[in-house]
Amino acid sequence: xxxxxxxxxxxxxxxxxxxxxxxxxxxxxxxxxxxKIAYETYGQLNKDKSNAILVxxxxxxxxxxxxxxxxxxxxxxxxxxxxxxxxxxxxxxFIICSNIIGGCKGSTGPSSINPVTGKPYALDFPxxxxxxxxxxxxxxxxxxxxxxxxxxxxxxxxxxxxxQWVASYPESVLSAIPIATTLKHSPQQIAFDxxxxxxxxxxxxxxxxxxxxxxxxxxxxxxxxMIGHITxxxxxxxxxxxxxxxxxxxxxxxxxxxxxxxxxxxxRGDTFVKRFDANSYLYxxxxxxxxxxxxxxxxxxxxxxxxxxxxxxxxxxxxxPAYQAQEIVKLLKARNVNTTYCEIxxxxxxxxxxVEIEKESHLIKHFLRSVSGENGEEYEYSI
Amino acid sequence: xxxxxxxxxxxxxxxxxxxxxxxxxxxxxxxxxxxKIAYETYGQLNKDKSNAILVxxxxxxxxxxxxxxxxxxxxxxxxxxxxxxxxxxxxxxFIICSNIIGGCKGSTGPSSINPVTGKPYALDFPxxxxxxxxxxxxxxxxxxxxxxxxxxxxxxxxxxxxxQWVASYPESVLSAIPIATTLKHSPQQIAFDxxxxxxxxxxxxxxxxxxxxxxxxxxxxxxxxMIGHITxxxxxxxxxxxxxxxxxxxxxxxxxxxxxxxxxxxxRGDTFVKRFDANSYLYxxxxxxxxxxxxxxxxxxxxxxxxxxxxxxxxxxxxxPAYQAQEIVKLLKARNVNTTYCEIxxxxxxxxxxVEIEKESHLIKHFLRSVSGENGEEYEYSI
Numbered sequence: 001x002x003x004x005x006x007x008x009x010x011x012x013x014x015x016x017x018x019x020x021x022x023x024x025x026x027x028x029x030x031x032x033x034x035x036k037i038a039y040e041t042y043g044q045l046n047k048d049k050s051n052a053i054l055v056x057x058x059x060x061x062x063x064x065x066x067x068x069x070x071x072x073x074x075x076x077x078x079x080x081x082x083x084x085x086x087x088x089x090x091x092x093x094f095i096i097c098s099n100i101i102g103g104c105k106g107s108t109g110p111s112s113i114n115p116v117t118g119k120p121y122a123l124d125f126p127x128x129x130x131x132x133x134x135x136x137x138x139x140x141x142x143x144x145x146x147x148x149x150x151x152x153x154x155x156x157x158x159x160x161x162x163x164q165w166v167a168s169y170p171e172s173v174l175s176a177i178p179i180a181t182t183l184k185h186s187p188q189q190i191a192f193d194x195x196x197x198x199x200x201x202x203x204x205x206x207x208x209x210x211x212x213x214x215x216x217x218x219x220x221x222x223x224x225x226m227i228g229h230i231t232x233x234x235x236x237x238x239x240x241x242x243x244x245x246x247x248x249x250x251x252x253x254x255x256x257x258x259x260x261x262x263x264x265x266x267x268r269g270d271t272f273v274k275r276f277d278a279n280s281y282l283y284x285x286x287x288x289x290x291x292x293x294x295x296x297x298x299x300x301x302x303x304x305x306x307x308x309x310x311x312x313x314x315x316x317x318x319x320x321p322a323y324q325a326q327e328i329v330k331l332l333k334a335r336n337v338n339t340t341y342c343e344i345x346x347x348x349x350x351x352x353x354x355v356e357i358e359k360e361s362h363l364i365k366h367f368l369r370s371v372s373g374e375n376g377e378e379y380e381y382s383i
Numbered sequence: 384x385x386x387x388x389x390x391x392x393x394x395x396x397x398x399x400x401x402x403x404x405x406x407x408x409x410x411x412x413x414x415x416x417x418x419k420i421a422y423e424t425y426g427q428l429n430k431d432k433s434n435a436i437l438v439x440x441x442x443x444x445x446x447x448x449x450x451x452x453x454x455x456x457x458x459x460x461x462x463x464x465x466x467x468x469x470x471x472x473x474x475x476x477f478i479i480c481s482n483i484i485g486g487c488k489g490s491t492g493p494s495s496i497n498p499v500t501g502k503p504y505a506l507d508f509p510x511x512x513x514x515x516x517x518x519x520x521x522x523x524x525x526x527x528x529x530x531x532x533x534x535x536x537x538x539x540x541x542x543x544x545x546x547q548w549v550a551s552y553p554e555s556v557l558s559a560i561p562i563a564t565t566l567k568h569s570p571q572q573i574a575f576d577x578x579x580x581x582x583x584x585x586x587x588x589x590x591x592x593x594x595x596x597x598x599x600x601x602x603x604x605x606x607x608x609m610i611g612h613i614t615x616x617x618x619x620x621x622x623x624x625x626x627x628x629x630x631x632x633x634x635x636x637x638x639x640x641x642x643x644x645x646x647x648x649x650x651r652g653d654t655f656v657k658r659f660d661a662n663s664y665l666y667x668x669x670x671x672x673x674x675x676x677x678x679x680x681x682x683x684x685x686x687x688x689x690x691x692x693x694x695x696x697x698x699x700x701x702x703x704p705a706y707q708a709q710e711i712v713k714l715l716k717a718r719n720v721n722t723t724y725c726e727i728x729x730x731x732x733x734x735x736x737x738v739e740i741e742k743e744s745h746l747i748k749h750f751l752r753s754v755s756g757e758n759g760e761e762y763e764y765s766i
Contacts, residue, residue, distance in 0.1 A: 186622055201638065
């Protein structure tokens with residue numbers, strides 16, 4: 001979409017809290033403080049503060065979900081979904097997106113300065129969980145004076161946070177839109193994360209996490225990211241994008257990239273190390289692997305929260321396969337939660353949640369209208 | 384199966400040829416010599432030399448396909464399939480298995496001594512292709528006095544060599560059994576190989592391939608192997624084997640393995656570096672990625688070789704998905720080649736070709752009987 005439909009210039013804001021001796025108590029029992037949270041908001045909060053939607057970012061995302069930062073030509077990561085007249089319509093809704101704790105895009109994480117030592121936390125940073133990420137967001141929402149969110153929405157790890165909001169603060173959420181996500185990682189998902197971590201840890205430049213004075217463990221982190229990118233695409237989308245096309249290359253060099261797909265992965269790996277902290281990579285993937293809201297943990301038995309769900313999955317997503325979304329839906333239906341499920345026909349694999357904007361917009365727009373009471377009757381979705 | 388049904392004690396043999404100035408000319412035009420080939424044989428070659436079956440090993444396999452080496456309790460890698468009264472019945476057939484060129488299990492490869500320098504070849508070893516692997520096997524078969532193989536059989540990269548035999552020496556093969564394989568790697572398969580290679584190359588201990596005096600690039604190679612093992616199993620077989628079970632561990636250590644699946648991958652990576660050469664890893668994965676017998680390359684148009692095919696795939700194999708086997712079958716049917724296709728229902732993923740012995744045995748046994756003219760009529764397979 002063009003820049004004209006954009007929310008325009010946006011700014012990163014910060015909220016700090018939990019200064020010692022009132023540190024934040026994490027799920028592990030460890031304490032952390034002060035905590036700084038980077039966030040952005042789009043649109044206007046209405047008088048009764050009932051139009052707020054929290055957007056949750058995925059693994060390597062950040063608070064910059066929409067609009068443009070000064071001097072930057074690249075819009076936020078979900079700009080096609082957030083803006084005037086878009087699915088998350090900034091004329092109607094007040095959109096909030098914050099960077100997760102443990103991250104490296106403005107919120108407190110392993111690369112932040114530990115006030116006790118005056119140096120980056122590195123591995124002294126406590127283990128954080130998805131519940132901790134959401135707990136910190138609750139502080140932010142309270143700070144903004146919002147009692148109840150109209151909706152929480154996000155894909156991939158963003159979807160885990162959506163589910164965690166329902167588990168942790170069921171009274172503070174009117175509706176939830178988890179996309180391309182799961183109640184818990186399968187061993188295969190854990191395995192992919194673990195290989196990425198091992199690639200980082202195997203890099204001698206990692207220095208047991210204390211690399212901040214010397215530069216990132218770039219090679220290991222790049223390999224980790226390359227693995228990630230394979231899992232984000234489908235076999236078919238790779239075929240459509242690269243086929244077996246060869247790159248131009250010097251014939252004399254062995255084991256340089258021959259195929260276009262190799263060059264693409266290398267490029268993705270190399271750019272990632274410039275923007276993402278290796279220790280954050282370890283902490284956040286661990287948080288995903290520990291995440292588990294199966295059984296009674298999402299919604300306690302005999303309790304039916306007044307929450308409505310729109311659950312979205314993508315047919316070619318093999319990293320978070322549709323059967324995992326169906327498990328969420330089964331669990332919700334068993335608790336009599338008002339749930340709509342849609343499996344979008346896409347060839348983009350896991351990336352689809354960032355790409356299939358038109359199909360997602362259609363679903364989200366109508367779902368939010370219905371949640372806000374704008375629709376006269378229930379809307380049935382089919383794609 | 385028990386040791387009693389085994390072929391018993393076996394020995395590795397060697398065949399050397401192509402001594403300078405009569406070096407082997409490789410597909411690239413480069414020359415290599417002398418070439419040494421490690422191989423094993425089981426059973427007896429009959430008088431008219433018509434009962435020979437060539438077994439092709441997969442990526443990290445070797446010539447030791449069956450029986451036991453002196454002092455070793457572990458049988459060869461396909462011992463359940465090869466032996467008296469087994470599918471590859473050593474009472475009837477003469478079985479040959481050789482280590483591929485470029486490998487590190489006795490045949491000439493990058494870790495072999497370069498006669499020109501007196502040091503290991505390292506990256507001075509020429510690029511070898513699957514066609515080169517098969518060409519070397521043809522030398523061995525000629526050396527053994529065999530004009531025509533009763534069958535060529537193998538899974539994964541072994542299956543590529545099977546197809547290559549048909550392409551390179553159609554007159555020397557009576558039947559072919561490619562299992563869990565493809566006419567060419569998809570971009571996704573190339574991508575997984577490339578990430579493995581990058582993990583090796585990223586390890587500073589790789590030293591541009593010149594690590595032989597200092598020890599293997601163990602960390603990078605272990606990460607590469609971990610990636611491989613994820614692709615060899617299915618989502619479901621991992622779920623059945625590990626679920627989300629936790630390992631016992633020291634609570635104080637961050638980023639050690641928590642989940643059993645992590646420990647398994649770590650173990651697999653760590654044992655691999657003790658038995659496999661890192662440069663061989665690079666050369667052999669490249670050979671797989673370059674392999675391409677699509678179009679007219681397997682069987683030239685207007686030419687129908689008198690070869691019979693049994694093509695086997697496994698339903699849960701997502702590394703070499705069944706659609707790739709079906710592409711082989713389509714191509715063969717279009718050339719009017721007598722072809723039987725079977726998709727075995729298995730949850731083991733790509734590993735299935737090493738695990739689903741009973742189902743494979745059933746198919747292979749009857750197919751070979753039919754090829755040898757032992758069956759009165761055509762046998763139709765269904766599982």
